[in-house]
Structure formats: structure tokens, C-alpha cells
Amino acid sequence: MADAALAKKRGGSPKARILLVEDEILIRLAMADDLRRAGFTVVEASNADEALSVLNTTPDIALVVTDIRMPGRIDGVELANWIRRHAPRIKVAIASANIESGMDRAFDAVFSKPVLTADLIARVRKLLPRTEQSG
Template identity: 35%
Template sequence: MSESVSLLLVEDEPHILREMARALSRRWSPVLQAGSAQEAMALLTAHPEIAVLVTDIRMPGENGLELAMRALAGRGAADALEVVLISGHAMPRDLDDLAPGGRLEFVQKPFRLAELDAAVTRAHERAVTRRNGT
């Protein structure tokens, strides 16, 4: 990775959060972690350099899809934020309708680390492109 782009990982199950963070931190740095949508929004506000949000969809309270939509709306269309949604259930509606411009990726659980890393890589590339204005 040539440019440091912060990654925020959101998962309400602590053991899954730790495992995913450990796996992703081998390639991506820094990997910030949140256990809820509320905690994630606080981190997104405090760290505008976060460019890739990886979130489980099913969480208590505000779910990951709601978090993604709120984060994207809060950052605006010109911002570099990209989202990778993770779920053990079917893909939500057409992702392009939810966030035009390819700002959402979807990874189905159970997944292999290579699948998650590929989705994060695509999101990272879009974030860098948008951040550089190219």
C-alpha cells in the first residue's frame, strides 16, 4: 500500500472484531475498531482521514447499512469515504442505488480473508482516486 488510508472496522461481536482486525492489520494500517455504530460515528468524526469503513450489517441499534448511509451523507459526495458491508444474509438492495458511484462493496459471510481483502483493496483504490481528484 503506497498511501496510508485509515480503515475503520465495525463489528458488535468482540471476538470477530479482534480476528478481523488482526487479519486486516497485516496489510492495512492503521485499522481502527468500533463495537457499535455510535462508536463508529464518533471515530469517523474524530478521524477525517478514515477512508474505508468496513462494517457488519446486523448490529444492535443502528445497523451497518444505516451507519454507512449516515456516514456517506455526513461526509458528502466529494469525500473519499468508501464502505465495505459484511453480512451473513443476502445482499441488501442494489448497492449502486444506495450509493451511486461504486462507494459500497458487499462481502457475504462466511468469507475467506482473500475476499475481504479484495473488497477492501477495491474500496481503498477508489478512496485514493477520489482523494487525489483523479
């Protein structure tokens, strides 16, 4: 079922999208599937370069969940900094096996990998205003 149809079926708005940025395909597919089953609309990117393209063409991204270490011109921290400068209304969550001290203050959420599904869903729901939730 398409993300928008699933969100509508679950009684939410498909307008707010989550951009999931993760280079490890199996991790990205699992996290995206978990978010979709919870009723969220998810756009996937395999690196920060792809994410920038999505952010420049998709106006309704409400939250970016990104890995830190990825191939490409920039990493997840640089992507988060770009978002803070160019799209400050978008919330940013970092998901990484390499969490550094102070990251919890620099981002809207920090997930240590492996990310537990229940924690991911609960914290994403807290990050998105009720009107933006689709689950």
C-alpha cells in the same frame, strides 16, 4: 507493531484508515488482524454509535466496513446512510450473514459472512485508491 509502523514497513501510507464496525468481538479481532497483516491501518468500533464517534474525530477514514445488525441506536445500514450524507468521500462496505437483494448496488462492497481473508484483502485493495493503500 502499531498500525502506522506496520504500514510504513510494508511501503504504504498509514494515512488512510479503515474503520471496522463489528459487535462480535472474535469476528472483529480476526478481520482487523487480517487487514493489519496486509498492511492497512485499522480503527475498531463495536457498534454504529462508537463508529459515529470515530468518524467525527478521525478525519482520515477512507473506508468503513460494517456489520448490519448490531446493538445501539442505529444499525449498519443507517450508519452507511449517515456516511453517504455527511462524509460521501468515505467508501462503505457491508459485511453480514444477512445480505439482502440490491445491497450490492447500494454500497461500495458487500461481504457475506463468514468473510474469507483473501476476498476481504483483495476487495479492500480495489476500493482504496493506490495513494490511500498502506499494504
